[in-house]
Amino acid sequence: xxxxxxxxxxxVSSLGKGIAAASLGAILESRGLxxxxxxxxxxxxxxxxxxxxxxxxxxxxxxxxAETDLDLGHYERFISTKTRRANNFTTGQVYESVIRKERRGxxxxxxxxxxxxxxNEIQAFIERGVASTPGSQPDTAIVEIGGTVGDIxxxxxxxxxxxxxxRLGRHCSCFVHLTLVPFIATAGELKTKPTQHSVQKLREIxxxxxVLLCRADRQIEDSDRAKISLFSxxxxxxxxxxxxxxxxxxIPKMLHNQGLDEIICSELQMDPKPADLAPWxxxxxxxEHPAHEVSIGIVGKYVELVESYQSLIEALRHASLHTLTRxxxxxxxxxxxxxxxxxxxxxxxxxxxxxxxxxxxxxxxxRAIRYAREAKIPYLGICLxxxxxxxxxxxxxxxxxxxxxxxxxxxxxxxxxxxxxxWYDPNGTREKRGESxxxxxxxxxxxxxxxxxxxxxxxxxxxxxxxxxxxHRYEVxxxxxxxxxxxxxxxxxxxxxENLPEMMELSTNMHPWFVGCQFHPEFTSTPRKGHPLFxxxxxxxxxxxKQAA
Numbered sequence: 001x002x003x004x005x006x007x008x009x010x011x012v013s014s015l016g017k018g019i020a021a022a023s024l025g026a027i028l029e030s031r032g033l034x035x036x037x038x039x040x041x042x043x044x045x046x047x048x049x050x051x052x053x054x055x056x057x058x059x060x061x062x063x064x065x066a067e068t069d070l071d072l073g074h075y076e077r078f079i080s081t082k083t084r085r086a087n088n089f090t091t092g093q094v095y096e097s098v099i100r101k102e103r104r105g106x107x108x109x110x111x112x113x114x115x116x117x118x119x120n121e122i123q124a125f126i127e128r129g130v131a132s133t134p135g136s137q138p139d140t141a142i143v144e145i146g147g148t149v150g151d152i153x154x155x156x157x158x159x160x161x162x163x164x165x166x167r168l169g170r171h172c173s174c175f176v177h178l179t180l181v182p183f184i185a186t187a188g189e190l191k192t193k194p195t196q197h198s199v200q201k202l203r204e205i206x207x208x209x210x211v212l213l214c215r216a217d218r219q220i221e222d223s224d225r226a227k228i229s230l231f232s233x234x235x236x237x238x239x240x241x242x243x244x245x246x247x248x249x250x251i252p253k254m255l256h257n258q259g260l261d262e263i264i265c266s267e268l269q270m271d272p273k274p275a276d277l278a279p280w281x282x283x284x285x286x287x288e289h290p291a292h293e294v295s296i297g298i299v300g301k302y303v304e305l306v307e308s309y310q311s312l313i314e315a316l317r318h319a320s321l322h323t324l325t326r327x328x329x330x331x332x333x334x335x336x337x338x339x340x341x342x343x344x345x346x347x348x349x350x351x352x353x354x355x356x357x358x359x360x361x362x363x364x365x366x367r368a369i370r371y372a373r374e375a376k377i378p379y380l381g382i383c384l385x386x387x388x389x390x391x392x393x394x395x396x397x398x399x400x401x402x403x404x405x406x407x408x409x410x411x412x413x414x415x416x417x418x419x420x421x422x423w424y425d426p427n428g429t430r431e432k433r434g435e436s437x438x439x440x441x442x443x444x445x446x447x448x449x450x451x452x453x454x455x456x457x458x459x460x461x462x463x464x465x466x467x468x469x470x471x472h473r474y475e476v477x478x479x480x481x482x483x484x485x486x487x488x489x490x491x492x493x494x495x496x497x498e499n500l501p502e503m504m505e506l507s508t509n510m511h512p513w514f515v516g517c518q519f520h521p522e523f524t525s526t527p528r529k530g531h532p533l534f535x536x537x538x539x540x541x542x543x544x545x546k547q548a549a
Contacts, residue, residue: 001172002130002137002138002139002140002141003139003140003141003171003172003173003268003270004126004140004141004143004164004165004168004172004173004174005024005140005141005142005143005173005174005175005176005264005268006143006145006161006165006173006174006175006176007020007021007024007142007143007144007145007176007177007178008145008149008158008161008175008176008177008178008202008207008209009145009147009148009149009177009178009179010148010149010150010177010178010179010180010194010195010198010199010201010202011148011179011180011194011195011197011198012148012180013147013148015178015179015180015215016178016215016242017071017144017146017178018039018069018070018071018074018075018144019074019248019251020176020178020213020242020251020255021037021071021075021142021144021176022037022071022074022075022077022078022079023078023248023251023252023254023255024142024176024255024260024261024264025037025075025078025079025140025142026078026079026252026280027252027255027256027260027261027275027277028139028140028261028264028265028272029079029080030252030275030276030277030279030280031261031265031272031273031274031275031276032272032273033139033140033270033272034081034133034135034136034137034138034139034140035079035081035138035139035140035141035142036081036087036129036130036133036138036140036141036142037072037075037079037081037083037087037141037142037143037144038086038087038088038089038126038129038130038141038142038143038144039068039069039071039072039075039087039088039144039146040088040089040090040122040125040126040143040144040145040146040157041069041088041089041090041091041146042090042091042145042146042147042151042153042154042157043090043091043092043146043153044090044091044092044095045090045092046090046092046093046096047066047067047068047088047090047092047093048060048067048068048069048070049067049443057070057307057308057310058070058073058307058308058309058310058311059471060072060073060311060523061445061446061469061470061471061520061523062082062083062084062085062087062446062469063082063084063446063447063469064084064085064446064447065085065445065446065447065469066084066085066088066445066446067443067445067471068083068085068087068088069088069146070307070310070311071144072087072088073310073311073314073523074248075087076523076524076526077314077525077526077527078252081133081134081138082134084132084134086125086128086129086132087129089125089129091153091156093125094118094121094122094125094156095118097121097125098112098117098118098121114156114159115159118156118160119156119159119160119163120160122156122157122160123160123163123164123167126141126143126160126164129141139270139272140268140270143161145157145158145161148198149177149198149201149202149205150198150201155205158202158205158207159205159206161175161207162205162206162207165207171267171268171269172268173268174210174211174264174267174268175202175207175208175209175210175211176209176210176211176212176213176264177198177199177202177209177211177212177213178212178213178215178242179194179195179198179199179212179213179214179215180194180195180198180214180215180216181194181195181214181215181216181220181224181228182194182216183216183217183218190216190218190220190221190224192224192227192228192231195212195214195228195232196228196231196232199212199231199232199233199234203233208233209232209234210234210238210263210264210267211234211238211240211260211263211264212228212232212234212238212239212240213240213242213255213260214228214239214240214241214242215242215243216241216242216243216244217243217244218243218244219241219243220239220241220243222236225239225241237259237263238263240255240258240260241258242254242255247284247287249280249283249284249287249527250284252277252280253277253280253281253284256275256277261275279528283321283527283528286321286322286324287317287320287321289324290320290324290325290326291324291325292323292324292325292326292542292545293325293326293328293545294325294326294327294328294349294350294538294541294542294544294545295327295328295330295347295348295349295350295545296316296327296328296329296330296348296349296350296351296352296538296541297330297332297344297345297348297350297351297352297368298312298329298330298331298332298352298353298354299332299334299337299345299351299352299353299364299365299368300331300332300333300334300353300354300356300361300365301333301334301335301356301358301360301361306331309354311520311522311523311525312352312354312382312522313329314522314525314527315521315522315525315531315534316329316534316538317527318525318526318527318529318530318531318534319525319530319531319534319535319537319538320538321527321530322530322535323535323538323539323542325538325539325541325542327538327541330348332344332345332368333361333364334361334362334363334364334365334368335360335361335364336364337364337365337367337368338361338363338364338367341367342367342368342371345368345371345372345377348377349377349378349541349542349544349545349548350377350378350379350380350537350538350540350541350544351368351369351371351372351377351378351379351380352379352380352381352382352385352537353365353368353369353379353380353381353382353384353385353388353389354382354383354384354385355382355383355384355385355471355472355520356383356384357384357407358407359407359408362384362388362408365384365385365388366388366391366392366395369381369385369388369389369392370392370396372514373389373392373393373506373511373514376511376512376544377544378512378513378514378537378540378541378543378544379511379513379514379515379516380515380516380533380537381515381516381517382516382517382519382520382521382522383470383471383472383517383518383519383520384472385516386476386503386504386516386517386518387405387416387417387474387476387516387518389504389514389516390416390417390476390484390489390501390504390516391403391404391405391416391417393484393487393489393506394414394416394480394483394484397487397488397489398483398484398486398487398489400414400416400480400483401413401414402414403416404416404417405417405418405474406418406419406422406474407473407474414480415477416476416477416480417474417475417476417477418474418475418477419473419474419475420475420498420500443471443472443473444470444471444472444473445469445470445471446469446470447467447468447469447470448467448468448469448470448495448519449465449466449467449496450465450466450467450493450494450495450496450502451464451465451493451494451496452464452465452466452492452493452503453490453491453492453493456490456492456505457492457505457508457513457515457536458492458493458503458505458515459492460536461515461532461533461536462532462533466493466502466503466519468517468519468520468521468523468524469519469520469523469524470518470519470520471520472518475500475501475518476500476501476504476518478499478500478501481501488506488507488510489504489505489506490504490505490506490507491503491504492504492505500518501518502517502518502519503515503516503517503518504516504517512540512543512544513536513537513540513543513544515533515537517533521533521534522534
């Protein structure tokens with residue numbers, strides 16, 4: 001039977017519950033257990049797809065096409081089990097399901113209430129998420145409950161977890177509570193009172209944590225841990241210090257060294273093999289002992305909030321580990337390039353334009369792409385970054401005046417990028433796709449496999465085919481592909497069903513390394529394996545750095 005670990009948070013948000021849960025999952029997996037992680041989000045949105053990156057950070061996409069919380073990306077980076085749609089659900093999904101059942105008469109005229117109907121539905125969602133895990137039944141399910149204890153939004157989830165632990169019986173579930181121990185500079189000491197109050201609030205709703213993970217900017221002394229233990233009714237050895245570190249990949253070993261996995265296994269009466277964290281130690285060693293160094297410029301419009309590019313940043317870090325190259329990432333506002341020019345790009349070893357939506361800042365990105373192409377600087381364009389690279393090439397190499405995307409300029413005479421229900425031919429005659437297509441105007445989501453053109457750089461990187469995840473509506477207009485290819489562009493991969501461009505590149509006689517992809521390769525990168533596209537990108541950046549020196 002699957003054992004459950006519920007991870008809750010207190011005092012403030014953004015303490016790192018997702019990293020803590022993923023790190024615990026990594027330790028348990030290193031002990032031979034099959035682990036699955038789930039995220040319960042208390043917001044009423046059905047999913048993360050329509051939420052602003054400024055408010056919610058990155059939207060992570062699973063293989064089966066779910067737009068989810070960014071914590072699922074951390075889960076996939078720390079454990080080997082892939083997440084799916086059922087691994088993340090929200091208050092909006094729960095209430096939507098209950099209301100549909102009520103409309104169908106499934107409650108037989110009963111008054112539908114938060115308790116028991118909403119809390120029962122939450123438990124059903126959790127169990128359904130565990131049951132949907134590919135392969136054998138997981139030994140352990142780590143369930144992260146979003147929000148902080150005391151928030152009205154989180155109460156139904158906490159109550160459902162309490163009911164579920166009671167129903168499962170002893171030694172079938174446990175609670176891990178992450179909290180803040182702030183350092184007050186004027187007093188010169190750590191303060192434990194916020195943690196005490198957070199645990200008190202948790203106990204008021206019937207949950208007594210088995211473990212406390214205490215976040216601080218420094219290690220917590222034994223005297224403070226003893227004080228927290230006394231006032232929180234948690235054994236001192238289960239008061240775990242979690243201090244700030246320069247890499248999230250150091251956290252599994254930090255938690256293991258304090259016996260977290262042993263405490264959990266004892267409480268759940270599991271006796272797996274000893275932990276083998278050698279791979280994580282090797283990753284940290286590689287991180288701290290690079291042989292090379294390069295500067296990478298990410299040109300975007302959310303650069304003031306780096307969480308918008310969390311998976312991308314981690315993918316570059318993974319490539320750093322596997323190429324022994326420290327990638328110094330610089331975030332460059334594309335609107336600044338529009339206003340001031342490309343001087344901020346001159347010192348870079350490589351340029352990357354990530355995905356995004358909306359017109360703001362796109363002309364600055366196009367100027368950055370043109371600079372990368374003309375100055376022969378390695379370039380990687382992802383999703384919108386590929387579309388803009390095609391538009392830039394169409395304008396300045398293929399001489400297609402006013403080439404653009406219908407997302408930004410609906411009346412453009414040369415719609416190089418458009419919804420596939422909006423195709424125009426190069427002569428400007430509107431040509432609507434046949435009704436057989438079901439992608440027009442909708443988001444293309446999830447993993448999709450397609451073949452790669454032989455003899456291309458894409459084939460050198462991926463092999464004969466590619467299977468990556470998507471999140472976009474607009475496509476490169478097939479009617480312009482012959483003109484673009486005649487001008488020197490190579491479309492190195494097409495989708496099987498619609499023959500849509502998936503990857504583009506420039507021939508080596510035009511540019512040493514210039515690649516764009518419609519999909520999001522950052523979603524499948526892990527620290528253990530890295531990612532072939534990002535590895536090749538950093539190797540190209542390193543080559544440019546050596547030649548420039």
